[in-house]
Amino acid sequence: MIRMSRKAWNNVLIFSVLIMILLFNTTNNILTGSLDEDAPVPLLPDGAILMTLQMPDLTLERIGQGWRTSKPSALSESQLQALTQRWQTSQMVKYQEGTPKDMPLVVIAWLAGENSGRVYQLYGAGEHTLVLYEQQLFKISNVAVEQFIAAGKS
Template sequence: MIKLSKSGWNNVIIFVVMGFILLINVVNKKVYSPETDKNANQALTILGQNQVILTLSIENVVLVERIARTWRARPGNISGQALEQMMMSWQQSSGELMIQAPEIDRQFALNVTLDIAGQSQPLQLNVYATEQQLLVFNQNTQQWLALPIEIYGQLFPQEIFAN
């Protein structure tokens, strides 16, 4: 065994612990590196995490606005639990990021504008429903997101457009 003084052994322990911390960081960066995430199809939410919706406008016909912790829709075709569920769907729905833009007829888009707390510019979305999936184009980031078609009914309940 190597004969070291007490302060010598303390230095050895400090350097071993620092080396172990560096090893953990290197392994962590290789496992969770952003380069591997960019290559894989990511599941992304329509909104970023921890973003708070202040208002949601659909085709400038329906306006949903936050009032404290509740929501109010104008016109008032939808309210209560159904409106809460709709807004929760906007907050939590996720899909896959599309690398290549799909070929669709852009005149059939539903234009959605979201005012997000802390952002000066509103979030502009174009939503397209196809037979297989729901496509969301984020005009701010120029990205396409593909969601399951079943989410359409949660994002746009029938009551919202009822007259």
């Protein structure tokens, strides 16, 4: 056995523990897939219950299993249901290019059990929608921005 002083063995122990922590941390990142930047992210968290959508011209509120609008709208109950379903099922991926220069459409989603609303800035990009959420830009492919908003009657 190697003869070392007590102080030297303490140093060996400390460095070995630090190496183990580093090893566990990197293997955990690899196993959980947190290094995958291109993985789709849900627009709203899985299993979240959407209570209210505040849009530029209209507010949608959950009433039981259905939806109502804050002012008269030309949208039917099935169209409102499809709109909210689109919010709950859409997947987005990180977008690496710059933020568009045009004005965003701001939508606030209120979820059950949360004290504050989630603020989304939506930008139209042809047949795609760009979403700025928590200072990160995402893209939802093949869905135009108009499919995420509802317009009320004037």
